[in-house]
Amino acid sequence: MTTLEESTVLDTRVLEMNMGPQHPSTHGVLRVKLKLDGERVVDAECIIGYLHRGIEKISENRSYIECVPYYDRTDYIAAVSNVYGFLLGVEKMMGIEVPERGRYIRIMMVEFNRIASHLLWLATHAIDIGAMTVFLYCFREREEILKLFEALFGARLTTHAFRVGGLWKDLPPGFEQEARKFLDEFPARVDEYEQLLTENRIWLARTKDIGVISGEEAIEWGLTGPPLRGSGVDYDLRKAQPYGGYEDFDFDIPLGENGDTYDRYVARIEEMRQSRRIIQQVLERLPDGPVRGKAPKIVKPAAGEYYSGIESPRGELGYYIVSDGSAQPFRVKIRPPTFIGLQALRRLVRGHLMADVVAIIGTLDIVLGEVDR
C-alpha cells in the first residue's frame, strides 16, 4: 500500500510507442506511433510510405496498355478489381464496347475477387483478435478461388485479369462446373465462420462498441466500402453509379447500425453472400459470343479527362485519367480507398485500449500496397 504522498510523486507520463512497421497485425509495413496513457490510447499517428513505388509516375511513362499490370500491384489482394476500374475508364474515354459475355465474365471475376479478398480479411482479422481456426478455414476457401483465377488468367495473385475491350480469352473448359461447385459449397462455409464468431462471447467483447463512428463522420473522413456501410450509409457504387453491367443483377447492400467493428464484420460477411448471388446470376444468364470487343492496337484516348470509380472490396476505388491525346496517359490519379480510410484510424482508436488498435486496423481492411502505391 502506498500512501497518498508517495503516489502523487509517481510519474505518469504519456508513453510514446511504435507499432510496426514490422508488426504482423499491421498487415504490411504500416507504422503507427501510439501515445499511451497506461493502456489507453491518447493519440495515434500513422507513418506510411515504406512501400511507395511511384506507380502514378510510372503510369505517365508507359502506354495505357502497359500501365495495366502495374495496377495489379497496388492492391494485390484485389488485383482483378484494380485492373477493372482503370479499364472501364479507358474504354469509356475511347468509346469501346465490351460484348455482353465479356462484361458478364468480368463481373463474375470481380465478385470472386471480392469474396477472396473478404476471406483474407476475415482470416487475418480473426487471427489478430485470437481466433485461430477461422484463419485456416478461410484460406481453404480462398484457395479454391485462386485456382479459378489460375485457370482463367494464368496467375493467382497479380492476375492482369482484363484487357482493353474485354478479356484475353474465354473461360477454359470445366471452369463453369468448378465455379458452380464452389458456389454450392460456399454458403455452408460462411455459416461455419459465423458459428465460430458471430455469437462467440470473446468475439463480441472484442468487436462490439470498438471503433464506433457515425455515418456523418464516416463521410467526413472519406470512409467508403464496408466501413461506411457499417455506419448505416447506403453508398455502394455498384448501385449508386452502376458501371459495367451491374444494373442487370439483383443484390442487396448490407448496412450496419452502430458503426462499430462488429457491424463492419457483419456487413462484410453478408457481402460475401451477396457476391455469391451475383455470380450465380451471371452463370445462369451467361450469353454466348465473343469476350473481347473491337479495340484498337494502340490505345489513344482523345484529349480529356474521366473519373472512373468502382466498388472495390475495400471501398471506392477511383481512377482519374487525364489524356493529352498521346499514347501515354498525362496523369493517372488512383484514389485508393484504404489510403483515405486509414486517416480515420487516428479518430477510431482514441480512448481505446492498446489491444483494440489491432482490431481496428483489421476492421479497416488496409492493404499497404494500395496505401503507399
Added chain:
Amino acid sequence: MSEEDKTQPPESEGEAVEKSGTRGEPQASESKGSEEKKEPAQAVPPTAAKEKPVKPPVRRAKKKAPTYEDLVDDPLLKNLQQKFSEGILSGQSFLDQATYTVSLEVLHDVLLDLRDGTEAQYDYLVDLTALDYLGDEKRFCMVYHLYSHSQKNLIRLRCAVADGESVPSVTDVWKTADWMEREVYDLFGIDFSDHPDLKRILLPDDWHGHPLRKDYDIKLQDQVWIKEHLQIRKTPE
C-alpha cells in the same frame, strides 16, 4: 508481340489522325505497319504524299471523339455564378462529367458553399489531386472531385495555381482532405495554407524534389538521400 497486337484492325490510326487534325490524309489509311513508323510520318507536310489516293474515312464516321461541351441550363453553375460572379470561370462537361473551373481567390468559399450552401450538399470529397501543365503561365491545376449523397451526383472542380502560390487548405471543410493535401504537397510541391500538419507523406521527410512534377525525370533519384540512408556509395549518375 503481346496479345493486344494480334487481332485488332488498325483503328488506332483513325484516332491518331483525328487528333493531329490531318484527317483524311493518305498516310492515315495507308499502312498496317508499326506505330513508330507512323509518328514521324505525320510531321511530313501534306504535299509530300499527295499522289496516293485518299480513302474515305469510313470507320471514323461512326465513332466520334468526345469533346468538352459548355454546360447549358445547369442549375449549379447558375447558382455559383450568382454567388461568386467572376470567380467561376467556366462550366463544361466531358463524357457526362461536369467540370467547373474556378479562380484561386474563391476556391475555398466555393467548396464550402458546395458542402453547406447549395441544395445538392456535396458532402463527400471523393478525391483531391493536382496536375502539372509544365510551360503554362499557371503551372499547376488543382482538381477536386465531389459527390453528393442526396443527389447521387459527382462533379469536378478545377483551379489553376501558379508555381509558388499557396492553395487554401480544405481540411476545415472535410477532414479527409488532410492526407490528400499532404500527398499533393509531397509529390507536386504545392503549398497549402492553414493545413494543420503539412509534411511529406509517401516519401521520406528529407527527400529533395517532387516526383510527379513533369520536369522530374522518371529515373531521377535523390542521390544524397540514397547515399546517406541506404549506404550505397556509388550511385549511377
